[in-house]
Amino acid sequence: LLLAGCQSVPTTPDDAARQKIDGLLILIDQRLDVAVKVAQTKWNSGAPINDPARERQILDDLTTSLKTSDAQDKSFMRRFFQAQFDAGKIIQLALHAQWRQEAHAPFANPPDLARDIRPELDRLTPLLIAAVNQVRPLLQQPAAKRYLQQRADTLVRGDSNGAVRAEALRVLLE
Numbered sequence: 001l002l003l004a005g006c007q008s009v010p011t012t013p014d015d016a017a018r019q020k021i022d023g024l025l026i027l028i029d030q031r032l033d034v035a036v037k038v039a040q041t042k043w044n045s046g047a048p049i050n051d052p053a054r055e056r057q058i059l060d061d062l063t064t065s066l067k068t069s070d071a072q073d074k075s076f077m078r079r080f081f082q083a084q085f086d087a088g089k090i091i092q093l094a095l096h097a098q099w100r101q102e103a104h105a106p107f108a109n110p111p112d113l114a115r116d117i118r119p120e121l122d123r124l125t126p127l128l129i130a131a132v133n134q135v136r137p138l139l140q141q142p143a144a145k146r147y148l149q150q151r152a153d154t155l156v157r158g159d160s161n162g163a164v165r166a167e168a169l170r171v172l173l174e
């Protein structure tokens, strides 16, 4: 009885769960990597870092693509993506502050935001949705949340005060 009790509260998620969590963290990191390129194109073009219309468009497309899920699932997914935008904006703002201080010249041969970079983000969107859907049920387990938080230190790009990672994971750890 005692043993059975212990087994029902695992301290580490099993292999399959760990793989799913790692997969999600890798995708979160890939999306944050794209924020660096976004920052470069916006440094050259002077376009504002914050683009609420583009965020709205991604969230609206998301809601449409999730037509079978219930309202709570949709809301979770929207909040998850909003956190990814916000984490990316922390990266962009920090880079622009640094480049302003260095009086950085425009970047040579920057990729085009609409033609090259946003399609990269759009390619990641369905992959992230699928990964979130796989991981979300696991997060009922405190051990899975702990694993996610701890693995993020290795798999998700950091910044000096951990704000980027904290923002990117915020909704998953709520």
Ligand SMILES: O=C(O)C(=O)C[C@]1(C(=O)O)C=C[C@@H](O)C=C1
Residues within 6 Å of the ligand: 038, 049, 050, 051, 052, 054, 055, 058, 084, 085, 086, 088, 089, 118, 121
């Ligand atoms: O596409 C842009 O313009 C971006 O800066 C990227 C992004 C995003 O993460 O998708 C982030 C901030 C903007 O408010 C809109 C979208």
